[in-house]
Structure formats: structure tokens, C-alpha cells
Amino acid sequence: MVSIPWQSRGFKIWAAQSGDGALFRDRGHLDDAEQERFALRFGNLVPHPTIGASKGTASIIDVDSVRPASRVDLWHSDGTFVDAYPKITVLRGVVIPPSGGDTVWSNTAAAYLDLPLPLQRLADELWAVHTNDYGVRTSGEADKKYYDEIFTRTIYETEHPVVRVHPETGERTLVLGYYVQRFVGIPKYDGQKLLDLFQSHITAPENTVRWNWKEGDLAIWDNRATQHYAVNDYGDARRIVRRATIDGDLPVSVDRRCSVTRIKATKQPPANVT
Numbered sequence: 001m002v003s004i005p006w007q008s009r010g011f012k013i014w015a016a017q018s019g020d021g022a023l024f025r026d027r028g029h030l031d032d033a034e035q036e037r038f039a040l041r042f043g044n045l046v047p048h049p050t051i052g053a054s055k056g057t058a059s060i061i062d063v064d065s066v067r068p069a070s071r072v073d074l075w076h077s078d079g080t081f082v083d084a085y086p087k088i089t090v091l092r093g094v095v096i097p098p099s100g101g102d103t104v105w106s107n108t109a110a111a112y113l114d115l116p117l118p119l120q121r122l123a124d125e126l127w128a129v130h131t132n133d134y135g136v137r138t139s140g141e142a143d144k145k146y147y148d149e150i151f152t153r154t155i156y157e158t159e160h161p162v163v164r165v166h167p168e169t170g171e172r173t174l175v176l177g178y179y180v181q182r183f184v185g186i187p188k189y190d191g192q193k194l195l196d197l198f199q200s201h202i203t204a205p206e207n208t209v210r211w212n213w214k215e216g217d218l219a220i221w222d223n224r225a226t227q228h229y230a231v232n233d234y235g236d237a238r239r240i241v242r243r244a245t246i247d248g249d250l251p252v253s254v255d256r257r258c259s260v261t262r263i264k265a266t267k268q269p270p271a272n273v274t
């Protein structure tokens, strides 16, 4: 397996199989099978916990701008509402708008190092509850239906340490983002301020890289050491990217405790009305 030693600062552009950091290369026109075969270099493919996988694939989801809830202009790491969330994401540009639709990544190890020592110590001790049941963001009927019936068909609440020790590099990375509901033992009002404070270091331009997609590009990132954001600035133009994910490992805190899922509740299917 290729290891991905994240550097403490900045991003390295991938050179074929060097295994550094995020990688972006024009990979021509891969199909789903070739994308998944490529992703398999990094571990085992894993489907999305509630959306599942596209027909005929093990893990691929279609992120298409005409579908409900597909514009993920929110800072997040993929799937942190489950305990062992994906360690690697492989994203393929299929249809790219004439302008806009960039992806921005943040290096959460660099963000941790940015924190003054007392805030590092605070982060080291904090735990946060992540959930996929964060509330639908728009009033659109299609978005609401998708959110209720698919995205939250199983509701998860998982406690992660705010700082996890990267299993391959030993670096400390921040585990936060949009799926955070609250901090353990901290009232919501104070918690929101803390989240804003930590996120401001994560999203600082110094800790980010921005990618302007071309069709056929492939982006690969270590989901344990990054957050990302899809810039929603392309209006009605079509944007389609397809995502494969690799099974993750259970986050481990600075004091060697593991993440734990507290709630995993599958909704009852609606009763048939005849």
C-alpha cells in the first residue's frame, strides 16, 4: 500500500506514485471501474453509509449539481458522523463548468500547528459529537425528501477526539467541520464559539490549496488530515464529480482513546397507504 505522509505545512502535488499528500493529475477519461481500481491502491473500497454506492460499483457516489443536496459548499471531512470514517477519497472530474466549481482543501495538521500552545492543549482534551442529522439547509422539497429519506435514513452520532494522532505519520490533526453538532461537556453556545475559533485556523488561506478542475482530473486526499469545500459559484452550469472512498481506521486521541459511535438509528420505512 502507498503511504501518504502528510507534511506539516502545505500540500505536495502528486508525482506518479510518490505517495505525497494530495494529488491531482490529468488522468484522461477514466470510467468508474478504472477509478475504483486506482483507489484500491490505498485500501478497501467502502460505500457511503447511507447513500450507498452507484449501481455496479463498490463505493462510487455521483455528485451532480442538478441533484438534491449536491453542492457541498461546507467545510468538512468526508463521513465523520461514523467512527472509522474514510481515510482516503478519490474524486474524478466528469463534467466541469466553464468557470468556477473549484474545490478547496485545508491541511488540518498545519491548522493544529498554527494554534497557540494553550489552544493546542485545549483541543487535545476536547471531544466532539458528529452527526449526519444536522438539519436540511434549504427549503426545496427535493432537498428535504433526499435528506429525510436517503441521507438520514440511518442517523449517526459519533464522538471523535478533536485531535487525532495520524496512524501513519504520528501528526496531530484536527477532526472538526460541518458534521460537528456539539462538544462533549460544553454548552452549545460556548461550543459554537470554540468551533468557529478552530475552524478559522483550518480555513486560513495559509493552510489551504484550491484546485480548478478540468474534465478528467483526479484528486486524491488523505481524509484524516484534511477538510474540503466545494465552491458554489457556477450558477446553473452543470458540474458532475464522482467520488470513491477507502475504508478508514478508528481515530485515536492523544491519550490513546478511540472514537465511539453513540447512536446508530435506522428509520422505519414509511407505512404503505393504500
Ligand SMILES: [Fe+2]
Binding pocket: 072, 076, 077, 078, 228
Ligand atoms: Fe466531501
